[in-house]
Amino acid sequence: MVSRGSVTSSEITIADLRAVPHFAADVADRVWRAWWKPKGVPLEHVTDLARENLGSGPVPVALVAHRGPTFMGTASVIASDMEERPHFTPWVAAVWVDEMFRRQGIGGTIVSHAARAAFAAGADTVYLCAVPAKRPFYQRLGWSLHERDVGGHGLDVFTRKSI
Known part of the structure; x- marks a missing residue:
C-alpha cells in the first residue's frame, strides 16, 4: 500500500x-471530462467513485500529482478496468495529466507510482x-503489450511485472 503521505520530487508531489x-x-472532474461525460454519465457518479x-x-x-495547491494529474489503481477482461486485476487506470503539465515527465512518474x-x-x-x-508512451515506461484491439474501443x- 502507498503510504498515506506523499513523495516530492522537483517541486512536484505525488500523494495518495x-x-x-x-x-x-479535481480527480473526479478530470476523469469525468475525459471518459465519462462523453457517455452522458453524470459528474456525481464519478464523484462517488473518486470518494x-x-x-x-x-x-x-488514487494518486495525485500536484505542486502546492495546483492539481497537475492523477492515476488510480482499481480492481477492474475492462469488462472484457474481468479476470485481470489490478489495473492502473484513469491516468490524466492536465494539458499545461504534459511532456514534463509527470504522467510517467504518476503511472510508476500507481504500479x-x-x-x-x-x-x-x-x-x-x-x-x-x-x-509508445507505455512501452517506454516498461509496460509490455499483452493484447491489441480489445473491446469496442x-x-x-499492457502488463507490468513486479520486480
Missing part, C-alpha cells in the same frame, strides 16, 4: 488522495489499457 482529500473534486479512493483498503487508491502501489498491495502483475496511440492491454 487520502493525504490530500481536497483534490478529490471510494478515500477508504482504508489498498485498492482502490508500485499495486505491487505493494500484493499484486505480481498489473494491467493497464490505453488507445493504440499511447502504445480497440484498446491495447
Whole structure:
C-alpha cells in the first residue's frame, strides 16, 4: 500500500488522495471530462467513485500529482478496468495529466507510482489499457503489450511485472 503521505520530487508531489482529500473534486472532474461525460454519465457518479479512493483498503487508491495547491494529474489503481477482461486485476487506470503539465515527465512518474502501489498491495502483475496511440508512451515506461484491439474501443492491454 502507498503510504498515506506523499513523495516530492522537483517541486512536484505525488500523494495518495487520502493525504490530500481536497483534490478529490479535481480527480473526479478530470476523469469525468475525459471518459465519462462523453457517455452522458453524470459528474456525481464519478464523484462517488473518486470518494471510494478515500477508504482504508489498498485498492482502490488514487494518486495525485500536484505542486502546492495546483492539481497537475492523477492515476488510480482499481480492481477492474475492462469488462472484457474481468479476470485481470489490478489495473492502473484513469491516468490524466492536465494539458499545461504534459511532456514534463509527470504522467510517467504518476503511472510508476500507481504500479508500485499495486505491487505493494500484493499484486505480481498489473494491467493497464490505453488507445493504440499511447502504445509508445507505455512501452517506454516498461509496460509490455499483452493484447491489441480489445473491446469496442480497440484498446491495447499492457502488463507490468513486479520486480
